Every structure is written in structure tokens, then in C-alpha cells.
Amino acid sequence: MFARRSMGLFAALPLVLALGACGSSSGSGATETSDKKSETRVFAADNGNVTIPARPQRVVATGYAVPALLQARAPLVGISSWQRGEPMMSDENLATYKKLTKVAGEAATETNYEAIAEAEPDLIILGVPTPVLGDIDVKRLESIAPVVAVGPTVPGQWRDVSRKHADAAGVLANYDTVKAEYEAKAAELKKKYQGVLPQLKLGHVGSYGDTSKGTFQREFGGSWGTSIAQDVGATYYGKVKKPGPGSQSVSEYPSIEELPDSLGEADAITYSVNADGSVPPSVRYVMESKLWKNLPAVKKGMTFPITYTEAATYGDAPKTLDAIDKSFARLLS
């Protein structure tokens, strides 16, 4: 999943500059050294300990760092494309996203090094998983500005990853505000559904199944489709049969023949749908199978579509919470 897409977007300068002037540079894994002319600190990233400006003024962001830093109002001067996040952006963030210079496409291989150099950044934040770093000429980027690479290794890790992005960009205070709003909302919903959700064994069908192989995506706890619902109190049962690295530790791709084995014990099934509510082809393939219609949860009508399961920041995740609330509402009736 990580390899399929890896880039994104951003903006909002004035506030960030102001925040940068008074912001704290301490953060997880970071140490600070002083220099009156240009303060720097050492930041622990996926690509090692990197000396970065304590208060960056011109940040280039790619991949998962794009939505995180847009929402945290970092001083962005260039971003990668992040199309999958567009439906979740607020009007303000979407306008900023569209206005900002695009220095990379959706894939890491589409990085435009000259455009990055022209943006004259003092910090480059690559929000891509470590394996994808191989597609980027990091040394060339390092000749332009300090490079911090921070990407998720498992889907549910977006929480820590987006925090590190904000920390590196010197906008941790903004990040914490957005995070607090999300957590308050999640706690409210957890309370609302505490009488029904904890008793259910849930399964999730993700949208990355490959119909050309006759497979579907089963997501377990800690995956894109499940981790936000877990914050509301949902319990996704089971685990990957043969765990692999990254997202393969929390999701698998069984044959459609294995649908009864995979989801036969579920009391309820959630499934990913597009932002407009339409069912993706890979999920439709599952739902049109007679094996799906034979599942106990399906026969009881206990299936719940969830939009915005690709949320990867605390700024996006409230939309997912709203979608979960809307879908689960009938559990309370």
C-alpha cells in the first residue's frame, strides 16, 4: 500500500513564521544546540540524526508530511502532490494546497529536484516509508538543504509520524491543538457507542484487493481501515496468517474462496468506500459474491461502510470519525 502512493501537499506562511519565532524546538528524539545567528538542532529521523534549523522558515514537504504540515500551518514553500487527501481537506487547506508549488508527483520517482532547489528551502521533509527512499536521490536533496525522512512502517503509525513531521517543521504547538480536537471527538464517540461496540467482533474489508487475482483485502487492528474505528472502541478480531513487513503485518490478501474462513466469525463487518460514498471495484467484487451474502454478519445486515479510511493525520481523522458515527448510528436504534 505504501509503495503505491507516496507524496502530497501544503501552505500558510505568515502564522507559521510567527509561531516559528516563539516555538519550542524540543521534541521527541531531538536535541538542541544554540547559535545566535542560526540555531540548529539534531533531529532523529529514518535517515539518521540530521542537523536541521531550530526554526525552519522555508520547508519543502512530500508524501505523508504534506497533509500533516498543511494542517499544522508549517512554513511550506513546496510540496508534492497528495491527491488522495484532497477530499478530506478543509476549504482553507485545499486552497493553500492548490496554491503551493508542486515539487513532486504522487510517486517518489516523480521528484523534481530542480523545482525543489528553486524553492530555496531550509528544510526538506520526506514523508515516505523507508523502502521508498530508494527511489529518491537523497544526496542530491542534501546538497540543497537538510533532509529529514520520516515515514510510517505500519499504517497505524501515522499518529507518531505526523507528530515528527510537525516537530521537525517547528509547528508542534499547532499539531497538538489539532490532535487534542481529534482525541476529544473520539472520546465522545467512544462514550456514545460504549454500550454496543465493545461487544462486537468486527472485520474490515479494505479497498486494496486485487480483483485480477481474485483476492480481497482483509484489514486487522492497526490498519488504515480500522485504527480510527478502534479509537472509538471497535474491536477488530483476528490477525494476519503470515505477517510481513509494513502494512502486511496488519492486512492480508486472501482469495475470494477464503472469504467465509476470514470473516465467518465476524458479528459485524466494516468496509472502505470512496469519499463520495461509492463502493470501490475491489470491494464491490467482494460484495457481489454469493460467499459474501452467505456470511452471518451480512445476513443480519451488520455491514457498515466507512469513508475516509485513508486519513493519515489528526486533521483528516475527524472526518473519518464523522463517517464512522454516521455508519454506526443504527447500532443505537
Next chain:
Amino acid sequence: MSAADRSLPVAKTRRQVPRAGLLLGGLVLLGAVAVLSIGIGAHSVPPAEVVRALFDYQGTDDHVIVWDVRAPRALLAVAVGAALAVAGALIQILGRNPLAEPGVLGVTAGAGFAITIGSALGLAGGQAGQLVFAIIGSVAAALLVMAVGRQSPLRLVLTGMVLTAVLGGIALGLRMMLPDAFDTYRFWSVGTLAGREQEPLALPLAAIGVSLLGALLLSRPLNALELGESVAQTLGAGVARTRTATVILITVLSGAATAVAGPILFVGLIVPHLVRRPAAGSVPWLTLYSMVLGPVLLLVADIGSRVLLPTGEVPVAIVTAFLGGPMLIWAVRQYGAGTR
């Protein structure tokens, strides 16, 4: 009986029994492999339950797997295998080229090009959309090749190769510029029989069935054409009519097979070689044998695609490539030995 067959009455009488026996044996083998294909899959269904599903359907999960997942897949393998093998035999006869395969008429490239265009327009994301675009692309490419190269088999093949190169180049350029089109194409470009059970397959399968029948009817005039155009004309075979009908059949067979399963190489190339010796120069027998051995080969490859790797299925086109290489070498060596 055609004039060509009448010219060899003694040889024909002597060979008909083993030929018929071989055909019967092939049909038995095909039945056995088809049953095996229905019995093997990711979910374990006991053999007794497979039989019960076939003769006493109860709608349980096991029965649904047998009837709604595996049986359509086996049927698809039979149809695609027969279509590709017969199309391969026809193009080799028509082009007088033992290395010809259905793709030389530009059918596969046409389908791939159309799917790239469809993806770029956002219309070929689903399986049904891909099926429609693949059919349109296959037919359009074949019509273009026929229009330009109908005068001679050599010109036909050359036109197909040129069109393949041109369409392939344009499509590649588009895919490089449009990541979504690339994403759709890369899933389609490796032929597979998995996940097709919900597709609207009735029309392409019917087209394959009718075309196979047509190939049998055409095999006798083709027998005469194998002796050379002038001889065929002397024997009363309509050369132009036969050639046109053959190209149409190749187009429909390979186009329909590619549309429903994606590109699957080697079946159309290797099967005619494997059956050439037992057919002993008879196009009708070559066609019949191809019609039986093509499905056997594809079913065996499809079973292999399900069980070869512990990590899951591999597309059947990859297995046919692994099977096809050594088999082609073996066939060529046999062919060489026979001519010494």
C-alpha cells in the same frame, strides 16, 4: 471429402484410427484436468463435497465455491485455451510461419492500447469496462491490419507487427505520463483467469464457441491452401474467401480470449507445434487437437498458478511462459529430428 484429402486415400485410412484414439484420449485428459481444476483452490473442499456440489447443489459455502468461483474459471480456461490454440494454428497455417502466434495481427496490442485510453479517460477502472475496451481495441486493430495487409499473408503479418510496435509505443508513452492508466494496465497486462467469475462473459464465450465451429468448417479449405495457392485454386478452393474468413476467425478468437483473460502468450504458439506431428499434415485434425490440447495446457497452468507458491496465486500467463519455453524447445527439437 476435400480434393486434398482424396489425394492421399491410403495414408488417411491407416492414420485415422490412431488419430481418433488420440482425440478421445485428449478429451478424457481434458475432462480429468477440468475436474481437478474444480477440486483445487485456496479453500479446501473435500472431494466428496465437490461431487455433491456438482450433482446436489445446496448453496453452502463449499458449493458456492465450486459452482460460482471454480467452475466458471475452469470453463473460462477451456474457452480461452481452445481459442488461443486454434487461433495460433490458423495464423501459422495462413502465414506459413511456424513462429507466428495470434498477437502478430496486433490484437493484443490493440486491446492494451484501448485499455490505456479507457483508463486515461477514467472509463476502464472496473473489469466490465476493461472487457469492453479490450474487445473494441482488438477488433479495431485487426480490422486495420486486414484493411492494409489483406493482399498477402506476409503483408498481413508485417502490418500486424508494425501496428503492434506503433500502438505499444504510444500506449507506453501515455502510461508514463498518466500513473492511473499505468496502474490499470499493469494489472491487466499479465493474463489471468482469477477473479473473472462476475464478469459478463456470455458474449465473448459465445463468440469463441461460434468461431471454433467456424474454424472446424474452414479447416478443409485450409487443407487445400496448405498445398500452395495455385494448387488450392486448381483444387477448387476459394483462396481469397478462405484467407479472409481465416483472418476473421483469428481476430475473434484471439480478441475475445485476450479481452476476457488478458494477454496469455505461448499457448497459441506452442500447442500447434505439439499437435503437428500427430495431425500428420491434416488441418482438420490439427484444429481438433489444438481445440483439446489448448484447454488442457491452460487448465494445467491455471492449477499450477494456484499451488506453486505458498504466498498465493501467480497469474496464469507467468506459468504458461515457464511451461511454454521448455515445451517449445522440445517441440523444435522434435521438429528438427523429424525432418532429418
